[in-house]
Amino acid sequence: MAAPLCLFSIILFIFTINPSISKTSPPSELVNNVCKKTSNYSFCVVALSADPRTPSADPYGLAFISFRMAYLNASNTRDLIGELMKKARRDELVRLRRCHGDYEKGVSALEVAYNDLNSESFYELANLAGVAAHSAKDCQSAFMKIPSPLISRNRNLEGLCEICVAVSKLFNVS
Numbered sequence: 001m002a003a004p005l006c007l008f009s010i011i012l013f014i015f016t017i018n019p020s021i022s023k024t025s026p027p028s029e030l031v032n033n034v035c036k037k038t039s040n041y042s043f044c045v046v047a048l049s050a051d052p053r054t055p056s057a058d059p060y061g062l063a064f065i066s067f068r069m070a071y072l073n074a075s076n077t078r079d080l081i082g083e084l085m086k087k088a089r090r091d092e093l094v095r096l097r098r099c100h101g102d103y104e105k106g107v108s109a110l111e112v113a114y115n116d117l118n119s120e121s122f123y124e125l126a127n128l129a130g131v132a133a134h135s136a137k138d139c140q141s142a143f144m145k146i147p148s149p150l151i152s153r154n155r156n157l158e159g160l161c162e163i164c165v166a167v168s169k170l171f172n173v174s
Contacts, residue, residue, distance in 0.1 A: 028055050030062060037166040043159045044166075059170040063117055063125070066167045070160040071110040074132055077153045078103035084149060091146075099139035099150060106135030106157065113164070125168035133161035 027035065027045045031054060035044035048054045051065045081100045088096050109131035116124060136157040140148055148154070 025055070028057075030057065030059065031055075034062065034163065034166045034170070037169070038159070038162045040159055040162075044163050047160060047163060059167065060117075063122075063164075063167045063170070064114075066160065066163045067110060067113050067117060067125075067129070070129065070132060070157065070164050071107065071114060073153065073157050073160055074103055074106045074110055074135070077150065077157065078107055080153070081150070095142040095146075098142045102135040102139040102142075106132035109135075122168065122171035125171070126165045129161045129164035129168060132164075133158045136161070 026032075027049065031045060031048050035041045035048070038044045047069060048062070048065065051069070053061060054065055057065060078100060081096055081103060085093060085096045085100065109128045113125050113128035113132075116122065116128070136154040139150060140154040142148075143150070
């Protein structure tokens, strides 16, 4: 599990540094419509393009792809926080413990969302993605007065969760 996640992180990092790499083919109409509903269109396109299944995905498939990306980001970050806690100074440790708890909540919410997708229950997807995004914001707020070692991971999770919310809105549930 760690190797594919590491590869995904590297690909996402490369696309973030050199966005021209992701411009080899235009996004599908579905991806274009979803990404237009996010605050960072290019992040959305690059993130979704990192999965080779995206160009042929239908809304259901794109939901699985986006929630999987958010889950992998959140669970990898939670695991990284655990490693950082082993080497942290006392003042950092308090902040990292808070982040670990925040990310536990985020990972749990994304697991529930993924299970809801498996059972074709779409009612809570956007809310669950919001919970995960909020976990990243809460973690970041723990580092308000000192530099956060997790700032880019927190931003990425927020962006991925925003994609999940946009994809969730494709399912007209009332």
